Amino acid sequence: xxxxxxxxxxxxxxxxxxxxxxxxxxxxxxxxxxxxxxxxxxxxxxxxxxxxxxxxxxxxxxxxxxxxxxxxxxxxxxxxxxxxxxxxxxxxxxxxxxxxxxxxxxxxxxxxxxxxxxxxxxxxxxxxxxxxxxxxxxxxxxxxxxxxxxxxxxxxxxxxxxxxxxxxxxxxxxxxxxxxxxxxxxxxxxxxxxxxxxxxxxxxxxxxxxxxxxxxxxxxxxxxxxxxxxxxxxxxxxxxxxxxxxxxxxxxxxxxxxxxxxxxxxxxxxxxxxxxxxxxxxxxxxxxxxxxxxxxxxxxxxxxxxxxxxxxxxxxxxxxxxxxxxxxxxxxxxxx
Amino acid sequence: xxxxxxxxxxxxxxxxxxxxxxxxxxxxxxxxxxxxxxxxxxxxxxxxxxxxxxxxxxxxxxxxxxxxxxxxxxxxxxxxxxxxxxxxxxxxxxxxxxxxxxxxxxxxxxxxxxxxxxxxxxxxxxxxxxxxxxxxxxxxxxxxxxxxxxxxxxxxxxxxxxxxxxxxxxxxxxxxxxxxxxxxxxxxxxxxxxxxxxxxxxxxxxxxxxxxxxxxxxxxxxxxxxxxxxxxxxxxxxxxxxxxxxxxxxxxxxxxxxxxxxxxxxxxxxxxxxxxxxxxxxxxxxxxxxxxxxxxxxxxxxxxxxxxxxxxxxxxxxxxxxxxxxxxxxxxxxxxxxxxxxxxxxxxxxxxxxxxxxxxxxxxxxxxxxxxxxxxxxxxxxxxxxxxxxxxxxxxxxxxxxxxxxxxxxxxxxxxxxxxxxxxxxxxxxxxxxxxxxxxxxxxxxxxxxxxxxxxxxxxxxxxxxxxxxxxxxxxxxxxxxxxxxxxxxxxxxxxxxxxxxxxxx
Numbered sequence: 001x002x003x004x005x006x007x008x009x010x011x012x013x014x015x016x017x018x019x020x021x022x023x024x025x026x027x028x029x030x031x032x033x034x035x036x037x038x039x040x041x042x043x044x045x046x047x048x049x050x051x052x053x054x055x056x057x058x059x060x061x062x063x064x065x066x067x068x069x070x071x072x073x074x075x076x077x078x079x080x081x082x083x084x085x086x087x088x089x090x091x092x093x094x095x096x097x098x099x100x101x102x103x104x105x106x107x108x109x110x111x112x113x114x115x116x117x118x119x120x121x122x123x124x125x126x127x128x129x130x131x132x133x134x135x136x137x138x139x140x141x142x143x144x145x146x147x148x149x150x151x152x153x154x155x156x157x158x159x160x161x162x163x164x165x166x167x168x169x170x171x172x173x174x175x176x177x178x179x180x181x182x183x184x185x186x187x188x189x190x191x192x193x194x195x196x197x198x199x200x201x202x203x204x205x206x207x208x209x210x211x212x213x214x215x216x217x218x219x220x221x222x223x224x225x226x227x228x229x230x231x232x233x234x235x236x237x238x239x240x241x242x243x244x245x246x247x248x249x250x251x252x253x254x255x256x257x258x259x260x261x262x263x264x265x266x267x268x269x270x271x272x273x274x275x276x277x278x279x280x281x282x283x284x285x286x287x288x289x290x291x292x293x294x295x296x297x298x299x300x301x302x303x304x305x306x307x308x309x310x311x312x313x314x315x316x317x318x319x320x321x322x323x324x325x326x327x328x329x330x331x332x333x334x335x336x
Numbered sequence: 337x338x339x340x341x342x343x344x345x346x347x348x349x350x351x352x353x354x355x356x357x358x359x360x361x362x363x364x365x366x367x368x369x370x371x372x373x374x375x376x377x378x379x380x381x382x383x384x385x386x387x388x389x390x391x392x393x394x395x396x397x398x399x400x401x402x403x404x405x406x407x408x409x410x411x412x413x414x415x416x417x418x419x420x421x422x423x424x425x426x427x428x429x430x431x432x433x434x435x436x437x438x439x440x441x442x443x444x445x446x447x448x449x450x451x452x453x454x455x456x457x458x459x460x461x462x463x464x465x466x467x468x469x470x471x472x473x474x475x476x477x478x479x480x481x482x483x484x485x486x487x488x489x490x491x492x493x494x495x496x497x498x499x500x501x502x503x504x505x506x507x508x509x510x511x512x513x514x515x516x517x518x519x520x521x522x523x524x525x526x527x528x529x530x531x532x533x534x535x536x537x538x539x540x541x542x543x544x545x546x547x548x549x550x551x552x553x554x555x556x557x558x559x560x561x562x563x564x565x566x567x568x569x570x571x572x573x574x575x576x577x578x579x580x581x582x583x584x585x586x587x588x589x590x591x592x593x594x595x596x597x598x599x600x601x602x603x604x605x606x607x608x609x610x611x612x613x614x615x616x617x618x619x620x621x622x623x624x625x626x627x628x629x630x631x632x633x634x635x636x637x638x639x640x641x642x643x644x645x646x647x648x649x650x651x652x653x654x655x656x657x658x659x660x661x662x663x664x665x666x667x668x669x670x671x672x673x674x675x676x677x678x679x680x681x682x683x684x685x686x687x688x689x690x691x692x693x694x695x696x697x698x699x700x701x702x703x704x705x706x707x708x709x710x711x712x713x714x715x716x717x718x719x720x721x722x723x724x725x726x727x728x729x730x731x732x733x734x735x736x737x738x739x740x741x742x743x744x745x746x747x748x749x750x751x752x753x754x755x756x757x758x759x760x761x762x763x764x765x766x767x768x769x770x771x772x773x774x775x776x777x778x779x780x781x782x783x784x785x786x787x788x789x790x791x792x793x794x795x796x797x798x799x800x801x802x803x804x805x806x807x808x809x810x811x812x813x814x815x816x817x818x819x820x821x822x823x824x825x826x827x828x829x830x831x832x833x834x835x836x837x838x839x840x841x842x
Contacts, residue, residue: 203708203709203711204704204707204708204709205698205699205704205707205709206707208691208695208698208709211684211687211691212684212687212691212695215684215685215686215687216680216681216682216683216684216685218680218681219681219682219683219684219695220684220695221663221681222641222643222663222673222675222681222682222696223663223667223695223696223751224662224663224664224667224668224696224699225664225695225696226664282684282686282687283686
């Protein structure tokens with residue numbers, strides 16, 4: 001009898017862990033482990049300066065990850081986001097140069113034009129992906145992979161392979177290292193975007209339909225949902241978000257390059273997947289993507305602090321990504 | 337008729353199996369003697385399929401024991417079971433459509449030397465197997481090119497090739513013509529003479545009478561009773577199966593049809609599955625659309641809802657012709673198609689019950705303004721319609737996958753109630769659900785009719801067609817071959833139309 005009770009208790013514990021895993025994914029486990037590990041190894045890790053750093057570094061990744069999340073929810077994937085970040089930065093910088101070339105004192109106008117041009121360039125690239133995926137039925141991975149390589153080519157052509165510099169300091173202060181309500185502009189923009197995406201996904205029909213078509217495309221169609229239109233819009237959004245990141249990127253670095261932000265594609269996918277967004281579509285929460293993006297930044301930041309070689313860093317990041325994908329597969333099995 | 341214990345071939349003791357929330361088998365007992373045909377009989381979802389999956393090694397049981405000739409065995413997989421002499425032929429064919437007949441017969445057990453396939457041996461063996469059972473098939477034909485009946489022969493040859501002692505047949509006649517069924521039965525009689533024990537699943541009581549020795553009736557994953565096939569009558573079987581008397585299984589009601597709601601004229605689809613079909617559904621009646629699996633009856637409903645491209649003909653709703661039906665357009669007109677495939681195109685299994693229920697209604701102004709969802713209204717509506725459909729235990733935040741098949745079907749139907757729906761096209765409304773859910777679905781249909789709505793019920797379930805329909809259309813090869821008023825509906829006339837496409841009663 002006793003033994004059976006013991007079995008039952010351990011079965012309860014297992015099933016509790018199982019439930020926690022099913023609901024939260026593997027992320028909380030990893031996040032706690034990473035924070036503990038780095039905090040023990042290096043006390044600079046929890047200094048206020050470093051925490052501020054982590055927050056600021058997370059913003060770019062998070063913006064891209066939010067766009068990526070929307071696409072993944074529809075059972076898609078946007079491999080071109082990194083290239084779009086670079087491309088929209090280049091377009092924004094070129095537009096600003098054009099304005100300032102005509103009227104060197106029109107700094108405000110130049111800045112606004114740069115922001116609009118950069119974001120529109122991102123949206124346009126997203127629309128291109130969207131047309132391919134939802135109207136021409138190209139598999140998302142291949143479509144966006146194609147866009148990725150082509151866009152890098154376009155950006156290199158536009159910049160003749162050289163970084164575009166000479167971004168005015170005013171622009172960099174306004175959108176880069178200045179303060180708005182005591183916050184760094186990218187942090188403020190990120191907070192706004194997080195709130196907007198949260199509202200979109202949880203409070204609007206558009207967001208609900210993203211989940212629906214990712215969950216069961218055929219059921220969504222039978223429920224009268226315009227699946228192609230929705231899918232198209234998802235890619236436009238991911239492009240737009242990459243565009244926002246691209247513009248903020250030139251404000252921070254003061255230069256635009258074709259390959260700026262190219263690391264974000266995989267990191268954003270990793271942030272989503274580690275955050276429990278299922279690559280099979282239809283599952284994922286904004287909160288978890290937020291944690292996922294923080295986890296990746298913390299991992300990189302912590303490894304830098306304890307002086308892990310950059311080669312080893314990429315090995316670790318890759319393995320963590322694979323681990324989370326395996327966990328995702330496993331989680332799906334448990335859910336069914 | 338029952339063989340002595342010494343010849344007991346297979347014994348199943350206290351087998352249990354659970355899938356998520358569903359207890360598919362609980363303490364199931366079953367035995368099979370050499371040289372008998374032991375029929376498994378029961379509702380969809382009674383656990384028959386799970387039982388044979390356990391016996392043939394496809395699914396490991398949670399508890400219990402299977403023994404072969406008195407020795408307990410643990411089956412690793414289907415292959416293991418086959419090598420011990422247990423072979424199964426499934427209702428869902430386990431054939432690879434792009435491989436040839438002979439490749440399929442030997443699939444997973446190819447004659448080879450090292451890595452090298454011995455194709456000559458395979459060809460010869462396949463030919464011999466086909467000839468032995470009297471199947472007239474070319475071993476090199478691609479299986480995908482064969483008719484369903486022919487594919488069944490391949491499946492059969494595959495199951496029999498290794499000379500099994502225990503043969504499992506899961507609804508083997510479901511897609512066969514009468515002549516093919518006769519051939520199958522004589523083959524089964526030969527095998528029985530040779531001492532093969534046969535487990536036979538069927539829904540047709542006529543077949544039990546013709547071929548069965550003993551019958552074990554199952555309900556809710558448990559054996560209800562094992563009876564002698566010869567001395568049990570039709571009514572008894574059904575009562576054992578459903579666990580109540582026959583009379584109150586289907587609701588009593590009369591239809592008083594009024595105006596025309598849905599009119600389909602000379603409809604043909606691009607796919608060719610529907611050819612020049614004409615049907616009418618009036619307000620306040622249930623119209624049955626009957627026929628064999630794959631006859632095109634389902635495609636008629638799908639075409640009306642815009643899921644099958646239409647080649648020619650017209651679809652009219654309340655007198656208005658709908659040029660190019662789409663789900664959106666039809667939903668807006670109050671027409672809904674409730675799919676037979678709730679997993680693949682009906683429900684979002686991993687999303688919440690509430691989201692599933694409200695999905696098609698969310699765009700209505702009651703539930704969203706400028707795409708901003710009114711969550712209170714959504715919640716209230718979902719609560720109301722789910723209660724009306726008696727989804728129990730109801731938890732709107734639970735994913736649909738956590739419910740039993742019967743409840744999932746109810747949630748699927750509930751989706752239609754979220755909108756103001758007047759025409760319900762049910763495609764196999766009770767497939768894979770338990771008896772109590774079934775009774776509720778029937779009662780729901782009755783309520784719809786009483787309220788003056790229209791129901792088009794596409795079904796392969798004969799008793800359902802006979803008992804629920806006010807009128808029946810029979811579809812064969814995509815054409816409507818017969819139409820019966822309530823007073824004319826009879827099983828012989830339906831079956832005759834199914835198989836020969838004529839109106840004469842055989």
